[in-house]
Amino acid sequence: MFWNKRIQKIRHEKKNGNELFQKNEDLSLESLKAMISNMDDGESIEHSISRNRKITIVYIKTLIDLERLNESIIQPVKNCSEEMIHTCLSSEKIVAVTTLDNAQKLMMQGHVLIYDDKGHLWAVPLENPLARSVEESQSETILYGPKDSFTEQIDQNITLLRRRLPLTELKTEKFSAGYLTKTKVVMLYVEGIANPDIVDIARKKISKINFDMIIEQSNLAAFMEDHIHSVFPQFQQTDRPDQCAYSLGLGKIVILVANTPFALIAPITFFHLFQSPEDYIHRWIVASFLRSLRYVSYMVSILLIPLYVALTTHHYHIIPLQILFVLLESRSKLPFSPFWEGLLMLFVLEIIKEASLRMPNKTSTTLGTIAGIVIGQAAVEAGFVSKILIVLVGVAAVASFLVPNYLLSKTNTLIQFAYLILASFLGIPGIVLGLIHMLAHLNGLTSLKQPYFSPIAPLYWRDWMDFFFRAPIPWMKKRPKQADALFKWRYNRGDG
Amino acid sequence: MGDYKLFDKTAEFGNGFIIAFVHQSQLLYFVLFLPKMLQQSYLLFGILAVGILSQINLFILSKSMSYMDSKQGYNGFAKLFGHRNLRIIAFAGIAVILIKLCFIVLGYAEIVHQFIFPSMQPSWLFLFIMLICTYIASQGMEKTLRFGIIAFFCTFWMILLYIPYFVPPGADVLDLYPLIPAGRDEHPWKGMLMIWSSLSGPEYIILALPWINPKQKALTYLSIANGISVFLYIVLFMACLFFFGTPYLGKISYPVLNMIRYLQTPVFERIEIVMISMQMFQYVFLASFLLLSLYGAIRISACSVHKETGRKGLYGVSFFVLVCLFLIDQFFGRQGKELNGWTNLQLWSGTLTYLLIPSLLLVANIRRRRRSSH
Structure with a gap:
């Protein structure tokens, strides 16, 4: 009963939400003026034009190009002797407005509304573009290749x-x-x-x-x-x-x-998140190497610390004797178990990463130095963490930066923590359990109903041309099967 | 709940899936101690002979598959056997699937118990494995089958670990002699039976039939998978013969895994721990598939096949399997032997299903065709 009422309430709110700002009033000068009431940047100007007629111009001055207002609207309209004022305007995008709702919508999109004394309303687009110039991409920089990037326009x-x-x-x-x-x-x-x-x-x-x-x-x-x-x-x-x-x-x-x-x-697909525009600029062998390096780095970034915990907690016998001596010596005076040691370090690393993102550029360099040298070295000297773990955490952190997709690289942290817990309980089988879960989860995902883990599952051999390795571009004769394109051939098979 | 469909079909699988499925179903728990049971090098020919027999069986299976109207799923089977008979077959299938499912989980838990965590209660492993299997199965049959391809890619490379055993001085061709038996073997049929049962598993592909593209040549890919499996059986048996030799082979448990213990790299030793862990992919995939099949068989037997599938039903079946695992482990498990009463049951069950199911399907199809032609 409670749930039914709750659902009904949500439905009611949803339905009304659409109508929240809908104007049901009639279109009139008063209603237009009421629309901009209590708006400091909203203006309505009355002008007398020929034949003793009057027009009212309504607009939001912060949204329109004020310089063009005079030359495009006020001057042409002042001397207008036509019955319909809009015929005097040079703009070709004039819209006749019949409802207040539409008037409001257009005004807020940067249109100037012209209301005449016969009750006609026109909207003339005069939007202030307020655009920044096309600049180089900050999030996906490449050395050789196009330098332009999208803007807010x-x-x-x-x-x-x-x-x-x-x-x-x-x-x-x-x-x-x-x-x-x-x-x-x-x-x-x-x-x-x-x-x-x-x-x-x-x-x-x-x-x-x-x-x-x-x-x-x-x-x-x-x-x-x-x-x-x-x-x-x-x-x-x-x-x-x-x-x-x-x-x-x-x-x-x-x-x-x-x-x-x-x-x-x-x-x-999941694998698109590892691709960079630079992959198609490099020679195919180099591009393939760099791409496979990214996959390896991703695995290193999520598995290295959990593996350290698994080995030092459950599977000492996997480590060769020479390395084991170094590890034991490094860990001999630590007060924490490998799990807590790993958890602590990962936690600190994430704090540093997040802090450096929020800091201004100049400060983040200082932060990096403090974090890397002072905290890292001090933690070892204080006996909180082992030198080996510091090295591994550093490697894992650097490896995580190789993933070109920022959103994906941010998921690493959560996965790492989950694997860390599994590794501390079940060692390597625990990590594999985590891997199975992750791969089964990826296998279950879709992007616009298309399989997310292709070309592995389902197996699309055609798409392997541009997967772990990037084949020479002339070899990629077909479009990827995953996108399910209507026309699969990439080269023109006609006479032309 | 209305959108939750476990047996929904939105895609069809191709040749890669058939190879991955058949190959993985043929390389399960038995392969790990089969060399111990075979022991004599001349049984290399035994593997080959049973492999050829298995090929004949796959030919029958592919014939039956081509006769069946796979797109209709349950209704296709119902047309073939009749609703009543199908319910009886499904009821019998519950026992067979349950035995195989429990055998897979118990077998894997036993290996982990022996090689990785000797002090750990296997019950914990049952729980973790069943949890992950339930998660995979809850995504539906289509995605579970698709996971089989992932499992294949995560495990097939392991055979490369055995290459060093074929390199001298460890490998001596004399270890493969005698290739012709010198005297009479006491139980010659037992080894052959074990090979046959080990190669069983492809018959379960009929449960995935609605999701397989009917246009492709199933026999070709079934044969490729069977060929790969037989080749791997021979490779593993030869590797064991090279490494342990016939006299010692009979005394060591899980020789296929034990020999990996002796591999060393500058970074890792005891590679079998990683290998056994990675094998979980294969076991979990088949267990998830069987879990869904078990749920399906229960639904058919209970005449509720046309009702909507629900999470509760699947979770209930998972819990039931978990209870069975605990009980079997209590009464049959932890004997420290590979072949206890429980595994013997699977040995016979696998043998019978692989022998009977393809033939049964073929006979039913022929009868139906004859009836429709009259």
């Missing part, structure tokens, strides 16, 4: 993609998400290559979002992910237009969100 981002894929088949579908933020969301795909079923799934997921705010791309991803409780990201997030264009060409979907320089790419 969604139209500019679409331009960057259109320049790379000058196709009429590159479709852009617009959505609005979040009833408070009314965030503009644009889904891009190449018609004829992208699978319509996957496009439809994405379309439905975006349309279904019923929430107050979608501030940035991660908010959107949270609503679109198939498995919200998983620690693994099911969308790739990038600010590189070259990567988005490449994914679009392979039959994937790119989603741009207004006011954020990051795009979402889907469907992806």
Whole structure:
């Protein structure tokens, strides 16, 4: 009974949420003025024009280009002798507005509203672009390759993609998400290559979002992910237009969100999170080596400390005698068991990592020095941790930085802690139990309903060309099976 | 709960899955002490002969598979046997699957107990293994079967660890003699029976039939997997013969694992601990698959196959298996022997299922075809 009432209440709130800011009043000058009441940046100006007529211009001055207001609207309208004022305006994007709700929406998007004495209302776009210039990517830097990256301006981002894929088949579908933020969301795909079923799934997921705010791309991803409780990201997030264009060409979907320089790419696999745009710049042998190094580093970063705990707690006999002497000598005066020692060090490491992220750049260098030398050395000298563990923690920390995807590298910590507990209880079989769980979990995940752990499970041999190793690009003649593209061949098989 | 479907089908598996499944089902617990039971080097030919027999059996199995309407799943089987008969077969299947499932978990726990944690109560291992199996099984049959490919990739490389045993001076061809028996063996059938039972397991692929792409040539991939398994059996037996020699082979328990103990690297010793741990992938995959099959068999027997599958049912079956494991361990386990009463039961059960299921399916299919043609 309690639950039923609770569910009914939630449904009621959800239903009303959509209508929270809906205006049911009639369109009039009073209602327009009421709309900007108590808004310091909201302005309404009355102007007399020819034939003794009056118009009222309503706008939000912080959203529009004030310099263009006079030359594009006020001056042309002043001398207008036409019956319909909008015919005097040079702008081609003038919209006739019939409802107050629409008027509000357009005004908040940077339109200027013109209300005449006959009750007609027009909206003229005069948005202040407020854009920063296209700059180099800060999160995914590459040495050789395109230097541009997305900005907060969604139209500019679409331009960057259109320049790379000058196709009429590159479709852009617009959505609005979040009833408070009314965030503009644009889904891009190449018609004829992208699978319509996957496009439809994405379309439905975006349309279904019923929430107050979608501030940035991660908010959107949270609503679109198939498995919200998983620690693994099911969308790739990038600010590189070259990567988005490449994914679009392979039959994937790119989603741009207004006011954020990051795009979402889907469907992806777990292994895409280990790929870097640089992989396609290097020679294929070098690229393959670097990519496999990333996989090894990922495993090292999550397994090294748990293995240390497993070996020192349960399986001393695995370690050769010479190394065992060094280990015993290093651990002989420690007050903690390997588990507590490992846990303590990992915990401290995470604090340092998090602190260095939150600090200004200059301070974080100092922090790194203090953390690395002072805390590390002092901890050994004080007899809290062994020298060997300090080395291993350092190696694991550096290895974790090799994972190109920041969101994935952040999951390492949680996995490490879980494996640490399993290792302390069950040694190596415990770690394998953890691995089984992780792989079974990854096997169960999907990204826009496409298997997340392909090309291993399910086994897509075709996709192994660009997996642990990166084959020479001319060999990659087919699009990845995982994206389920409509047109699988990458080379043009026609006469042209 | 409405969205929770354990036996849902959204994809079809190809040749890679067939190879992975058959190979893993053939290389289970028995392979670890089979060389001890065979002992005599001339039984290398025995493995080969039983391998060929197994191939004939797989031919029958693939024929039956090609006759069946696999896409219909339960209804396909019901058409073949009739609803009533199918319920009886499913009821008998409960016992067979339960024996195999318990045998897998008990066998693995026994190995871990002997080689890694001699002082640990095996009950804890049962619990952990069943927990992870339940987790995998709860994702549904499709994902469980898919996990089989992951398990295959995580375990198949282990055979490489045995390469050093084929390199002189450790390996001497004289250790393989006599290749022709000098006298009469007292129980020649026992070794052969054991090989046959070890090679059993592919018959369970019929439970995964609805998820297998019917267009592919099943026989080819069944044969490849069987060929790989027979090759590995021969390799492992030869390695044991080289390392221990015939006289000592009969005295050592789990020779396949024990010989790995002697491998040393500059960084690791006692590699068998890592190897046994990694083998958990294979055991857990098959146990999860059997757990789901057991749940399915119970549902068919109880005439509730058309009702929605639920987590509670699966958890109930898992708990039931866990209780069985505790009881079996209490009454049959911890005897320190590889072949106790319980494993003998699996030996016969595996032999019979591998012998009867393909033939039974073939006969049923032929009868049905004849009936429909009349």
